[in-house]
Amino acid sequence: MIYWTVDSVPELKGMEKAEQKRLFKEMFKEGRTRLGKEFWIRVAGLLAIAVALAVFWPLGGLIGGLLLGGGIGLIAVILVQTPSIDKGREWLREQGYPK
Numbered sequence: 001m002i003y004w005t006v007d008s009v010p011e012l013k014g015m016e017k018a019e020q021k022r023l024f025k026e027m028f029k030e031g032r033t034r035l036g037k038e039f040w041i042r043v044a045g046l047l048a049i050a051v052a053l054a055v056f057w058p059l060g061g062l063i064g065g066l067l068l069g070g071g072i073g074l075i076a077v078i079l080v081q082t083p084s085i086d087k088g089r090e091w092l093r094e095q096g097y098p099k
Helices: 017-035 037-056 061-095
Strands: none
Touching: 017 037, 017 061, 037 061
16 A cells, blocks of 8 residues: 555544654654665665666656656655555554554
8 A cells, every 4th residue: 555645544544733743754764674674675676776767768858757757756655665654554553553
């Protein structure tokens, strides 16, 4: 599941926005920590994909740049952000959320 907003994280639904933001930051940081070396392998993979796409991307100009940036952004969400949030959600549940 891709988490498009903080409200997309089930453990954070129904909280005040400031509390959601604080917990999301902590959760994401803990998720990166729990991924450990795998997090950096994912980041390296993302960078390799981004460089390959930038070098071999057939479209130029504004539209090509927008599509390239959007594609790299989506890959980043899938490869790096979502797994980090999933691991962070485990931490949130261990902390007793949702309350």
